[in-house]
Amino acid sequence: MRERGEVRKLIVISFVLLMAAFAASSAYAVQPDEIMSDPAKESRARDLSRELRCMVCQNQSIDDSDAPLARDLRLLVRERIAAGDSDAQVIDFLVARYGEFVLLKPRLEPHTLLLWLLPPLALVGGGIALWVHGRRRSRLAAAKDQSTFKLTAEEEARLERLIAAEPSPDKPG
Amino acid sequence: MIAESGHYALVLALALALIQSTLPILGARWRDFALMNVARSAALAQLLFVAASFAALVTLHATSDFSVVNVFENSHSLKPMIYKITGVWGNHEGSMLLWVFILALFGGLVAAFGNNLPLSLRAHVLAVQAWIASAFYLFILITSNPFLRIANPPIEGRDLNPVLQDIGLAVHPPMLYLGYVGFSISFSFAVAALIEGRIDAAWARWVRPWTLVAWIFLTLGIAMGSYWAYYELGWGGWWFWDPVENASLMPWLAGTALLHSAVVMEKRNALKIWTILLSILTFSLSLLGTFLVRSGVLTSVHAFATDPTRGVFILLILCVFIGGSLTLYAWRASALKQGGLFAPISREGALVLNNLFLTTACATVFIGTLYPLALEVLTGDKISVGAPFFNLTFAPLFVPLLIALPFGPLLAWKRGDLLGAAQRLSAAGIAALIAIAVLWAWTRGGSAFAPLAIGLAVFVVAGALSDLAERTGVFRMPFGTAMRRSRGLPRSTWGTAFAHAGVGIALIGIVCETTWNSEYIGSMKPNDTTEIAGYELKLAGVTQRQGPNFRETVAQFAVSLDGKPLSTMMPSKRNFTTRASSTTEAALLTRGASQLYISLGEAAADGAIAVRIYHKPLVLLIWFGPVLMAFGGMLSLSDRRLRVGAPKPAKAMRGLQAAE
Numbered sequence A: 001m002r003e004r005g006e007v008r009k010l011i012v013i014s015f016v017l018l019m020a021a022f023a024a025s026s027a028y029a030v031q032p033d034e035i036m037s038d039p040a041k042e043s044r045a046r047d048l049s050r051e052l053r054c055m056v057c058q059n060q061s062i063d064d065s066d067a068p069l070a071r072d073l074r075l076l077v078r079e080r081i082a083a084g085d086s087d088a089q090v091i092d093f094l095v096a097r098y099g100e101f102v103l104l105k106p107r108l109e110p111h112t113l114l115l116w117l118l119p120p121l122a123l124v125g126g127g128i129a130l131w132v133h134g135r136r137r138s139r140l141a142a143a144k145d146q147s148t149f150k151l152t153a154e155e156e157a158r159l160e161r162l163i164a165a166e167p168s169p170d171k172p173g
Numbered sequence B: 001m002i003a004e005s006g007h008y009a010l011v012l013a014l015a016l017a018l019i020q021s022t023l024p025i026l027g028a029r030w031r032d033f034a035l036m037n038v039a040r041s042a043a044l045a046q047l048l049f050v051a052a053s054f055a056a057l058v059t060l061h062a063t064s065d066f067s068v069v070n071v072f073e074n075s076h077s078l079k080p081m082i083y084k085i086t087g088v089w090g091n092h093e094g095s096m097l098l099w100v101f102i103l104a105l106f107g108g109l110v111a112a113f114g115n116n117l118p119l120s121l122r123a124h125v126l127a128v129q130a131w132i133a134s135a136f137y138l139f140i141l142i143t144s145n146p147f148l149r150i151a152n153p154p155i156e157g158r159d160l161n162p163v164l165q166d167i168g169l170a171v172h173p174p175m176l177y178l179g180y181v182g183f184s185i186s187f188s189f190a191v192a193a194l195i196e197g198r199i200d201a202a203w204a205r206w207v208r209p210w211t212l213v214a215w216i217f218l219t220l221g222i223a224m225g226s227y228w229a230y231y232e233l234g235w236g237g238w239w240f241w242d243p244v245e246n247a248s249l250m251p252w253l254a255g256t257a258l259l260h261s262a263v264v265m266e267k268r269n270a271l272k273i274w275t276i277l278l279s280i281l282t283f284s285l286s287l288l289g290t291f292l293v294r295s296g297v298l299t300s301v302h303a304f305a306t307d308p309t310r311g312v313f314i315l316l317i318l319c320v321f322i323g324g325s326l327t328l329y330a331w332r333a334s335a336l337k338q339g340g341l342f343a344p345i346s347r348e349g350a351l352v353l354n355n356l357f358l359t360t361a362c363a364t365v366f367i368g369t370l371y372p373l374a375l376e377v378l379t380g381d382k383i384s385v386g387a388p389f390f391n392l393t394f395a396p397l398f399v400p401l402l403i404a405l406p407f408g409p410l411l412a413w414k415r416g417d418l419l420g421a422a423q424r425l426s427a428a429g430i431a432a433l434i435a436i437a438v439l440w441a442w443t444r445g446g447s448a449f450a451p452l453a454i455g456l457a458v459f460v461v462a463g464a465l466s467d468l469a470e471r472t473g474v475f476r477m478p479f480g481t482a483m484r485r486s487r488g489l490p491r492s493t494w495g496t497a498f499a500h501a502g503v504g505i506a507l508i509g510i511v512c513e514t515t516w517n518s519e520y521i522g523s524m525k526p527n528d529t530t531e532i533a534g535y536e537l538k539l540a541g542v543t544q545r546q547g548p549n550f551r552e553t554v555a556q557f558a559v560s561l562d563g564k565p566l567s568t569m570m571p572s573k574r575n576f577t578t579r580a581s582s583t584t585e586a587a588l589l590t591r592g593a594s595q596l597y598i599s600l601g602e603a604a605a606d607g608a609i610a611v612r613i614y615h616k617p618l619v620l621l622i623w624f625g626p627v628l629m630a631f632g633g634m635l636s637l638s639d640r641r642l643r644v645g646a647p648k649p650a651k652a653m654r655g656l657q658a659a660e
Helices: A002-017 A039-050 A068-082 A087-098 A110-149 A153-165 B002-030 B033-062 B069-074 B081-089 B092-116 B119-143 B167-196 B201-232 B243-268 B272-295 B301-306 B308-335 B347-379 B387-393 B395-410 B418-424 B426-442 B449-472 B479-488 B491-516 B621-637 B640-644 B651-658
Strands: B518-524 B529-532 B535-546 B551-561 B564-569 B572-576 B581-585 B587-591 B594-603 B609-616
Touching: A039 A068, A039 A087, A068 A087, A110 B347, A110 B387, B002 B033, B002 B092, B002 B119, B033 B069, B033 B081, B033 B092, B033 B119, B069 B092, B081 B092, B081 B167, B092 B119, B092 B167, B092 B272, B119 B167, B119 B308, B167 B201, B167 B243, B167 B272, B167 B308, B201 B243, B201 B272, B201 B581, B201 B621, B243 B272, B243 B347, B272 B308, B272 B347, B347 B387, B347 B395, B387 B395, B395 B418, B395 B449, B395 B491, B418 B426, B426 B449, B449 B479, B449 B491, B491 B621, B518 B529, B529 B609, B535 B564, B535 B594, B535 B609, B551 B594, B551 B609, B564 B587, B572 B594, B581 B594
Parallel strands: none
Antiparallel strands: B518 B609, B529 B535, B535 B551, B551 B564, B551 B572, B572 B581, B587 B594, B594 B609
């Protein structure tokens, strides 16, 4: 019951905040004592941290989160970098350990195929639909133009009669 | 007594909404003017009762009546008065009440100012509005009643979450709701048009100002929320691609597309069916946002499963309204006649392109937000979709959009001259190339991304300005003539230029902040100094202070530039005893559009305190851009064309249109 209350409170906060659902307490990410002495390696660690999710937080990277787990992960990333791992190796290591959930940018795999393909397909599909629609409409309009402006033989004859019957302007009466 | 009155007023509002949702429709069917007019008085009375109900809740919070559960759970007698009031919408029940209050407000506005609408259209619009209202009144009364009492009232309340005790909360949610809920008007108009099976330029002229109002509020609301997160959360981020943020971004993207397609419909009587669909989708996305954040489905799919009453209720509302309106659309849309033709290269064509990219962007956010949820429900696999995904998929869509943007206003309706437009944009193109070259030289060795992106932004801003210059003839004609012409220019033209320039300015801010942001993370003791982006910061001292309902640790930083003292910055860390939680109050020093930003971390035993200091170049442009966009929207709203409204598609109206 209490837990449910807590969950609900979290939801409430998340809605009102709208900008940062997870901010139950002040966030304070990378701590001074974590920073690596080699700036190049530290900047690699920071870049990697931004791609990794703090699994106990709501949609927050370990670079932004002040949760103890995020700190552990940040230290782990730095440990692997210090041990000479490449970026890809660090990521593989973390995925092997924590599952794909840890990646903020999912890999292209069968179950994420739609995730990656739908946005470009929406653009291409929308573009094609517009093109087809535009062509069809202009063709329809052209056909309609011809059918409206082409008189039937009967109409032609009637028009002739009307013109012939009309009194010419310079000869009144 | 106040609580019970508020509750009763809400029940009466429901009753009125039920009347308003049925009688006018019957009236329209039977051509009974008295019944159709019921809509108007019911909408106004409904507004009155919801306002009374809302006022009751505000009073309960202001007087700290802890015998009401909602007040007990979210307030504290020592809380400053302003946060007692803003705390009303700082919780689920109260914010839902605010939601229906704003819904009734918009309904009331249509009722009050809709005198020149065709009677049956007004009856239909207000009836649809009342359907939505009834659903949400039921939701509040059944699952989230803010007026419940406690049997044994406690003496003190639990206090509001400290993060929410901020002036940002006073303004941000109401703004956002005015935007979200404002789109209900265009939705109601769309559904009314489908029911009536009739739609004309007068309809578009009516819908556009309402959409514009909602869009202005949503733009400001999102910008304000972003700035709030930036200064309140203490790590200087301003957009996190969090599902809750995405929930507000989706209606904004769809609403922006709607604004543009409504222009085509109003001016050229084309894209009717698409505009109707967009109106439905925009509000559907607002409803979806409400569902996402209200149901708890975001926290975890399992939390949703364990306490499903609210979630299922909103899901039901969502299905009925989205499903119902789309079914109606599928059934009736073909009955609407298609309007004017246009060549691909034309103002209409440009606006269609805008719609293609904005809706794709919206779809991208939609997929990225919902895919993990769907995947977990269907297969149990858990994946995360965060900022890196969106940066990769969302951002590229804006490149072609922004390149095309300055061309749009320069193309003629029906058939435009691309070459001519390009010629008129040559000055803007040159300005962009100069910007790229200068930045490239300045950041030698840096990535090519930033100069190119800023070049694009300069192109957008300069393009908006050259559109104005072209129309006023400021460089071609004597000054007096140009001034006269600029006064004669429709306000909506000025609005377009300002809003478009705002897009470019926001982009400059975003690129500068992300590329040239500098950061110092370290532990400092009093009298330690550090340097960042040429500024020298000295920690002068750390003191303790007692606030009304918190204790805070304040650090004083003396800031100097080139040895000259500039200012003192005082970031602090507040501890709220009631909730045993803390917030960081970042200190900001604004220099032009750039900011220095300091936030405090934990203090160590030896007197050192962890600090984060950022220099964020041109960061304020990120929010100045949206403010400019909203300002453009307001200018456009004040345009005579929209003020005059469109009573009937009379001949006089056509004449007015042709004059433009």
